[in-house]
Amino acid sequence: MTTINKRELIVSAIENGTVIDHIPVTTVLMVLNILGLNNYEDEVLIGINLDSKKYGKKGIIKVRSKYFEQHDLNKIALVAPNATLIVIKNYEVVEKKSVQIPDKIDEILKCINPNCITNKEAIKTQFTVIGKDPLKIQCHYCEKSMTNIRFAE
Amino acid sequence: MTNLKNKNLISISDYNKQEYLEILKLAAEFEENPRQEILKDKVVASIFFEPSTRTRLSFESAASMLGAKVIGFANPAATSIAKGESLHDTIKMLSSYSDIIVMRHSIEGAARYAAEVSSVPLINAGDGSNQHPTQCMLDLYSILKTQGTLENLQITLVGDLKYGRTVHSLVEAMCNFNATFHLVSPTALKLPSAVKMHIKRAKLKYYQYTSINDAVSVSDIIYMTRVQRERFSDPLDYEKVKDSCIIDASTLEGCQENMRVLHPLPRLNEIAVDVDTTPYAYYFQQARNGVYVRQALIAAILGLR
Ligand SMILES: [Zn+2]
Numbered sequence: 001m002t003t004i005n006k007r008e009l010i011v012s013a014i015e016n017g018t019v020i021d022h023i024p025v026t027t028v029l030m031v032l033n034i035l036g037l038n039n040y041e042d043e044v045l046i047g048i049n050l051d052s053k054k055y056g057k058k059g060i061i062k063v064r065s066k067y068f069e070q071h072d073l074n075k076i077a078l079v080a081p082n083a084t085l086i087v088i089k090n091y092e093v094v095e096k097k098s099v100q101i102p103d104k105i106d107e108i109l110k111c112i113n114p115n116c117i118t119n120k121e122a123i124k125t126q127f128t129v130i131g132k133d134p135l136k137i138q139c140h141y142c143e144k145s146m147t148n149i150r151f152a153e
Numbered sequence: 154m155t156n157l158k159n160k161n162l163i164s165i166s167d168y169n170k171q172e173y174l175e176i177l178k179l180a181a182e183f184e185e186n187p188r189q190e191i192l193k194d195k196v197v198a199s200i201f202f203e204p205s206t207r208t209r210l211s212f213e214s215a216a217s218m219l220g221a222k223v224i225g226f227a228n229p230a231a232t233s234i235a236k237g238e239s240l241h242d243t244i245k246m247l248s249s250y251s252d253i254i255v256m257r258h259s260i261e262g263a264a265r266y267a268a269e270v271s272s273v274p275l276i277n278a279g280d281g282s283n284q285h286p287t288q289c290m291l292d293l294y295s296i297l298k299t300q301g302t303l304e305n306l307q308i309t310l311v312g313d314l315k316y317g318r319t320v321h322s323l324v325e326a327m328c329n330f331n332a333t334f335h336l337v338s339p340t341a342l343k344l345p346s347a348v349k350m351h352i353k354r355a356k357l358k359y360y361q362y363t364s365i366n367d368a369v370s371v372s373d374i375i376y377m378t379r380v381q382r383e384r385f386s387d388p389l390d391y392e393k394v395k396d397s398c399i400i401d402a403s404t405l406e407g408c409q410e411n412m413r414v415l416h417p418l419p420r421l422n423e424i425a426v427d428v429d430t431t432p433y434a435y436y437f438q439q440a441r442n443g444v445y446v447r448q449a450l451i452a453a454i455l456g457l458r
Contacts, residue, residue: 115281117262121239141262143164143283145347 013045017064019086020076025049027079028059030151034075034108037063055082074102078109078135078149101132109137110150116142125152158456161268163277165286165322170329177294179449179458180442187445190220191457198251199225200243201278202234203259207418207440208278208287212255215447224251241270248272253455256280274454282318288417289322291446295439296327296374299413303327309335309368312378312398312423314344319417320378321348328352334359335368339394342384364397369408375400377416377423377436401425405433415439 023031028048031037037044043064052058067087076083077099087095105127111118118125118141126140138145157172168176183189197216201209209227216223225247226232234243240263247254248271256267257278264277264284279285297303308327310320314336324334324344328351336344336359343361352359362368369375380398385391399422400414413435416424420436428434452458 111262113261115259115261117240117260117266120260121241121266123266139262141265142281144261 023059157453180445183445183448192219192221196251201257211443291443303330309372311337314338315342328355402427
């Protein structure tokens with residue numbers, strides 16, 4: 001079976017839902033986490049190390065009966081900047097979207113400053129994106145800016 | 154006229170140029186007439202999760218001179234916080250007893266968070282290494298008083314420009330007033346690039362020096378800070394640089410007549426005692442200005458002026 005066929009099968013096998021394509025192999029599990037799919041009760045199919053013309057190897061996630069808000073999808077731009085989102089309805093591709101690094105990032109990240117209040121009390125983190133290439137964020141609370149991104153557990 | 158009623162002061166960037174000027178104008182009124190019973194029915198909570206006698210006394214005397222009742226603590230050891238009560242719960246409780254909260258905390262971001270939890274406005278009196286905006290306000294007031302204006306000044310900042318939070322805030326605030334900055338520090342303690350970005354974004358100029366001598370003659374303000382031994386991994390490095398960031402009366406020879414020396418205090422050895430008796434020393438008056446600026450902030454935020 002060729003790469004093209006394999007991909008077509010993965011995409012077409014879904015009746016209703018979302019396919020997230022072109023995820024770096026190393027961040028597929030992070031994408032699942034960011035989108036909260038580790039607790040999703042319906043079917044989630046994960047493909048890792050699929051051949052990609054553009055990127056060599058890639059990951060893909062297929063979620064049945066689930067559609068995302070652009071706001072949520074943009075969060076995965078932090079780990080999968082080239083991801084493509086394919087919205088499927090009735091086995092048909094009805095929409096293709098790309099992701100964009102958002103201006104604000106809530107909850108999913110952890111502040112790298114050990115003396116930040118968000119690491120001392122149960123507080124939802126908030127970051128402002130102050131640079132996109134390379135990515136640079138600033139903590140809403142302690143105001144430290146940082147280039148290395150850490151995800152909350 | 155701007156309205157500062159119920160506006161928290163957590164970070165110096167929370168206020169804009171108009172709002173700084175509003176506070177400074179009000180501070181000048183309180184300096185003229187510091188005892189006014191305008192806060193007679195108000196309760197000011199002064200809560201210091203880490204001791205800072207200087208700042209606490211300045212706030213508490215500001216509030217008392219306006220007739221407010223001051224509650225709170227100087228040290229959390231004797232309170233329920235020592236038993237592990239969260240900041241969230243402490244603030245919830247205190248904001249039901251008071252009209253405004255003044256808070257000092259050793260954790261960065263504690264002030265921003267407390268303001269989000271509190272039902273009354275909050276003034277940050279220092280949150281770890283992050284912000285200390287009332288120090289910055291009193292620095293601005295001192296510059297305005299000594300120079301007659303905040304516009305177009307030559308501001309020289311000396312010492313630990315890397316970790317000194319008062320320096321970072323002052324640079325950010327003075328970027329509103331077309332300042333030129335002269336930065337004097339050991340190479341290891343240069344102003345961080347994030348702070349230099351403020352200068353660049355405002356299209357202003359800065360010059361860097363490793364010795365104070367080169368910047369004295371151009372300065373309107375020389376703002377001194379401590380260079381702490383702990384910042385150097387090798388004590389020899391400290392010994393090498395510490396003298397390049399200290400001044401005595403002879404260092405100031407050839408300065409402009411209007412030049413004044415500021416320091417957030419307490420000082421170590423970076424300003425020799427012989428400077429105290431020169432006309433250039435302003436650091437003790439600067440500390441006193443803190444009371445008027447804090448009176449202005451409390452009154453404005455409570456909507457009484
Ligand atoms: Zn933080």
